[in-house]
Amino acid sequence: MVERVNDLDTPERRDRLEALAPERLAELDTEDDTDDDPLGTLPNVDEYDQIRMRLAPNPNGPWHLGNARMPAVIGTYKERYDGWMLCRFDDTDPETKRPELAAYDSILDSIAYLGFEPDEVIRASDRLETYYEHARELIDRGGAYTCSCSAEAFSDLKNNGEPCPHRDKDAALVADEFEAMVNGEFSAGEMVLRARTDITHKNPALRDWVAFRMIDRPHPREAAAEFRCWPMLDFQSGVDDHLTGITHIIRGIDLQDSAKRQQFLYDYFDWEYPEVLHWGHVQIDDYDVSMSTSTIKALIDDGELEGWDDPRAPTIESCKKRGILGEAIVNALVELGTSTSDVDLAMSSVYAQNRELIDDETDRAFFVRDGVERQIVGGPDAGNPPVHPDHEERGTRTIPVEGGVLLESEDLPANGDRVWLKGYGCVRHTRDALEFTGDSIDVVRNEGVPVVHWVPARDNVSLELKTMDGTVTGHAEPGVQSYDPGAELQFERVGFIRIDASSTPMVAYFSHP
């Protein structure tokens, strides 16, 4: 029987199924409604009235493209499920990953550039009292103890699955010592509060982790500068996720054990842990600079990069300068999905997305790098290429040839050969000039005459083009002068660019081919 079914082809099976069980066929047909984004569905969405997610950036510097993945994916899910999105600054380390005051705003700016707006913004450093209250509650429930072991001494015990002497401390003493921590009566390293998990747990990463520690250096935010007793990420984030009603957490595989650690906390408090997804690290091709906040910062400090918006830096600010839309970045990042394995983001994918978004609206212009000058002999006074080849209604540009033209040296034909100056006509290279031939466009179609871009030798605009490989100087056609900073153009046969400054020379950033 099974073999006979296997022998049927798909339409035959459908026919048989329709005859036997039409309702099952309808089910099959509706199973593949797909969304317009490539992300998978979130787990158990039906169990929640509202999907609530959070971005949890550490404000220790401006964002790079990897950081953008969080708002790109979470923001996309928010839109799909009509959910709620929190931006929570996890700024609880004034020492090792010290927050940078300017980063709070710059991160919010980057999120906005990507096209998203958090429904609420909070800072962990505003919430210390809340964490203290929960720590007291945890101590009351027997879930934590103060410990004055050195990090090394505790690590040795822990690795052998042995408790430290402080583990069975009297609850009242724990409470007192914790208040002393809160009051700043200890210095860094002298005392911590540990979560009591399972000191013999087979995974050593979960054994009695630190919940609070002392930090001597004041927090850079004035409002938080007086505190010395700071929660660790697992405690702070665990409490906040519950209090803000987060239903779905998405975070990196480096935090794979976090949920397991925090589960002990949730058990003590009798809370329900949110759904959690982990994704791998993102690497990026095409850049020589690694996608790491600290690396980029170091290169800027050393003068290797001009700043966070240097086109060689894989940052959001640099993309913005280059005219790469936030939407293009988001589309490319969303395409990466949320797999747990490490992924490479191909910049060609970002470029393809951006091209699709801006191509139709972007005016065309000529830009000649390292120009070779030649006089034009005979022929009209000016060329008139279209503003956009697909939109005749947008008109034409007027580019004079009086006084000669500049061609890219590679485009200058050999003596005696012809070349078609785009928007002007066919010319022949004779000794030291270009003679207008009056040939029709058929010579391009049938005889293989190359088509090249050009600019007037005199009436042109000097322009510096900043690219990932350094700055290129050259000359643009006169009309480029009239574009304001922020405008995007396509330099024909060169690529898309964004005008950055109307100075002399003008400054533009190269977007992509």
Place this chain on the structure above:
RNA sequence: GCUCGGUUGGUGUAGCCCGGCCAAUCAUGCGGGCCUUUCGAGCCUGCGACACGGGUUCAAAUCCCGUACCGAGCACCA
């Protein structure tokens, strides 16, 4: 050392939970062709992948075991 996770074409991804519509999706990339006064867009077309070995099964990308490789955690970082 202990623990946890991963491996689908050049890149990314879908499918895996619930084995059969999978001779494996879509995008990007690269190659051809058409069109074209761009190296852009559009249209047509081609290239190219289930890490390896066993097992279960009528049937395995999908389930199980092992191997290899990659990654992560075992911080008083996030």
